[in-house]
Amino acid sequence: MCLGVPAKVVEMEEERALVDVMGSRMYVGIIFVPEVKVDDYVLLHAGQAMTIVDEQFARESIEEWRNVLDGSHGPLF
Template identity: 35%
Template structure:
């Protein structure tokens, strides 16, 4: 099952001569990288939904926490271990 997981942006950096924005996103203590290409307005401390390494929308903190708790309860967070193969590699 493919899910968009809510997380909080901890930091943002640019790559490829400033052409690509990448964020470090915290998912309940697990930190992964996500592309911000679909959300150029995203900032540090924003909550975003991330699908296969791409932040696809912003959400408020309450909605992010509610969704994350639900995903944890139904056992769907194990997929966080599998998304590394879809994420952009550091250059």
């Protein structure tokens, strides 16, 4: 199973971007989304931005991730 984590693009460089993932910042590859720009939301997998997603989807997904991490979502399986 692959999980995509939503992140907001904060800064751009040539082939990577600085993203914010629920308050943590890291650099990720952007070769799969060459059209990405600052303030876009992307789904990350294995250090790469895989696709651009809309802000509403990203915010809803982040909320679900927070619920899982806080343990307020109940068992996953």
